[in-house]
Amino acid sequence: MTRSLARLVAVVGGLAIGWFLFSRVPREVVLVYDVRAVPDASGLEVDLRRGGALVRHAEFPLHGGGEVRHALRLPDGEYTLAWRIATPGGARAGERSLEISEAGTIVLPLGR
Numbered sequence: 039m040t041r042s043l044a045r046l047v048a049v050v051g052g053l054a055i056g057w058f059l060f061s062r063v064p065r066e067v068v069l070v071y072d073v074r075a076v077p078d079a080s081g082l083e084v085d086l087r088r089g090g091a092l093v094r095h096a097e098f099p100l101h102g103g104g105e106v107r108h109a110l111r112l113p114d115g116e117y118t119l120a121w122r123i124a125t126p127g128g129a130r131a132g133e134r135s136l137e138i139s140e141a142g143t144i145v146l147p148l149g150r
Contacts, residue, residue: 063113064111064112064113065111065112065113065114065138065140065141066109066111066141067109067110067111067112067138067141067142067143067144068107068108068109068110068142068143068144069107069108069110069119069136069143069144069146070105070106070107070108070143070144070145070146071084071098071105071106071108071121071146071148072105072145072146072147072148073100073103073104073105073106073123073148073149074103074104074105074147075103075147075148075149075150076103076123076125076130076148076149077102077103078102078103078125078126078127079100079102079103079104079123079124079125079149080099080100080101080124080125080126081097081098081099081100081123081124082097082098082100082106082121082122082123082124082148083095083096083097083098083121083122083124084096084097084098084108084119084120084121084122085119085120085121086110086112086117086118086119086136087117087118087119087120088115088116088117088118093112093117094110096108100123100124103149105145112138113138114138114139115137115138116135116136116137116138117135117136117137117138118133118134118135118136119133119134119135119136119146120132120133121133121134121148123148123149130149132148132149134146
């Protein structure tokens with residue numbers, strides 16, 4: 039009985055450690071910045087932060103509104119996306135929260 043219990047504890051412990059390590063592995067994520075709400079956009083600048091620390095900064099030239107694809111590898115967690123869209127008449131800026139919990143594509147409407 040004691041051996042069975044020890045095996046069970048070892049298996050459950052191994053699964054817990056595996057789950058913990060797997061959740062720390064960066065995931066393949068594509069952020070799609072939808073700037074169609076700003077048809078005269080000339081540029082997009084984004085800062086992705088986690089816990090106040092800058093994770094990624096990117097700048098994209100634009101020729102009118104549309105969508106920009108940004109492929110990243112990110113660990114699970116909560117992030118803040120600060121964005122700035124340049125236009126001939128000035129800039130629009132904002133922030134939004136973002137949670138990564140799986141690999142895939144996330145569409146983010148900006149400029150509204």
